[in-house]
Amino acid sequence: MSDLDLVVQEVTEDFHGMIGRSTVMVALYEQVRRIARAGGAVLICGESGVGKELVTQALHAESDRCGGPLIPVNCAGIPSELLESELFGHASGAFTGAQHARRGLFVEAHGGTLLLDEIAELAPEMQAKLLRVLQDGQVRPLGANLERRVDVRVAAATNRDLEREVARGRLREDLFFRLATFKVRVPPLRERGEDVRRLALHFIRRFSAEIGREPLDLSDAALSLLSGYPFPGNVRELANLIERAVTFCCGGRIVPSDLPETLHACGAGIPVSGVRARPPRAASMPTLRQVQLRYVRYVLDQLDGNKRRAAEVLGIGRRTLYRYLGE
Numbered sequence: 001m002s003d004l005d006l007v008v009q010e011v012t013e014d015f016h017g018m019i020g021r022s023t024v025m026v027a028l029y030e031q032v033r034r035i036a037r038a039g040g041a042v043l044i045c046g047e048s049g050v051g052k053e054l055v056t057q058a059l060h061a062e063s064d065r066c067g068g069p070l071i072p073v074n075c076a077g078i079p080s081e082l083l084e085s086e087l088f089g090h091a092s093g094a095f096t097g098a099q100h101a102r103r104g105l106f107v108e109a110h111g112g113t114l115l116l117d118e119i120a121e122l123a124p125e126m127q128a129k130l131l132r133v134l135q136d137g138q139v140r141p142l143g144a145n146l147e148r149r150v151d152v153r154v155a156a157a158t159n160r161d162l163e164r165e166v167a168r169g170r171l172r173e174d175l176f177f178r179l180a181t182f183k184v185r186v187p188p189l190r191e192r193g194e195d196v197r198r199l200a201l202h203f204i205r206r207f208s209a210e211i212g213r214e215p216l217d218l219s220d221a222a223l224s225l226l227s228g229y230p231f232p233g234n235v236r237e238l239a240n241l242i243e244r245a246v247t248f249c250c251g252g253r254i255v256p257s258d259l260p261e262t263l264h265a266c267g268a269g270i271p272v273s274g275v276r277a278r279p280p281r282a283a284s285m286p287t288l289r290q291v292q293l294r295y296v297r298y299v300l301d302q303l304d305g306n307k308r309r310a311a312e313v314l315g316i317g318r319r320t321l322y323r324y325l326g327e
């Protein structure tokens with residue numbers, strides 16, 4: 001049995017489909033276990049791609065509602081008028097086109113968990129309606145005159161700083177407190193670098209199996225590149241990058257050239273143990289400033305141009321960021 005087979009054997013799911021044994025993740029699992037038993041609304045915060053949806057699944061699975069439904073709804077993707085009937089349902093004939101009555105997701109999630117994803121995007125009138133349902137534990141479908149009691153645990157997820165949204169007047173404070181009986185922060189991948197290897201091997205195994213390939217090996221040099229990279233797109237970015245590497249890799253193991261440019265820019269010039277760098281060809285090498293700028297632009301791009309978050313990820317102040325960009 002090869003080293004990789006042994007590692008693969010060892011890489012089983014660590015917590016309801018989540019991979020990671022870093023101290024921060026183990027603490028997170030414990031927190032989720034406790035909250036799951038307690039009941040009460042849960043707010044799950046964290047950057048995009050950190051695994052908030054997986055955390056919600058784990059929360060549901062650990063709770064005594066695990067036999068009930070887990071229903072996710074994306075608050076950002078649906079216009080307010082539709083979202084209202086989506087969540088609370090409607091009576092038949094409640095509005096044009098409403099031929100049949102609809103139960104709504106709150107009722108469908110009865111006895112289980114409802115995940116309100118991207119909660120910060122909820123329009124003010126929907127915030128008020130949601131607050132009422134959370135306070136009363138009753139929903140009244142649009143156009144109906146009877147209320148229905150529902151037993152639903154609400155989990156809300158966001159990649160925004162909700163306290164800040166409250167301070168800016170974009171989110172009702174009373175709703176915030178209702179949603180955040182418990183608060184779980186899912187750490188960005190750069191705060192759990194020790195998990196990168198396990199995650200990478202997990203994705204290699206998964207994507208190799210998907211295309212019917214033997215699981216590829218991961219070279220030390222490639223791992224070292226991955227480890228030196230801060231992953232602004234978090235676990236999702238790592239998964240995508242491994243999927244590409246597995247798809248295009250020609251040999252039996254993933255080597256640095258299977259990984260995107262950006263990672264090379266990040267780890268540029270850092271020798272990997274046992275690997276001798278190629279003789280330098282000064283003329284073809286980018287300057288540190290060029291590499292910096294390229295990387296800064298890349299991070300910005302990954303974060304949809306959000307400079308505040310980019311500065312956070314890069315570990316620099318916003319002014320320094322502007323300086324890099326020549327603004």
Ligand SMILES: Nc1ncnc2c1ncn2[C@@H]1O[C@H](COP(=O)(O)OP(=O)(O)OP(=O)(O)O)[C@@H](O)[C@H]1O
Pocket residue numbers: 017018019020046047048049050051052053054055158159199235236239
């Ligand atoms: N710890 C983990 N172990 C295994 N896979 C993970 C882990 N964390 C995240 N993933 C995978 O990474 C991807 C992104 O995770 P998820 O959708 O839960 O992120 P998110 O925080 O909800 O992101 P967004 O804010 O963009 O909705 C998914 O494919 C998920 O399966």
Ligand SMILES: [Mg+2]
Pocket residue numbers: 052053117157
């Ligand atoms: Mg999500």
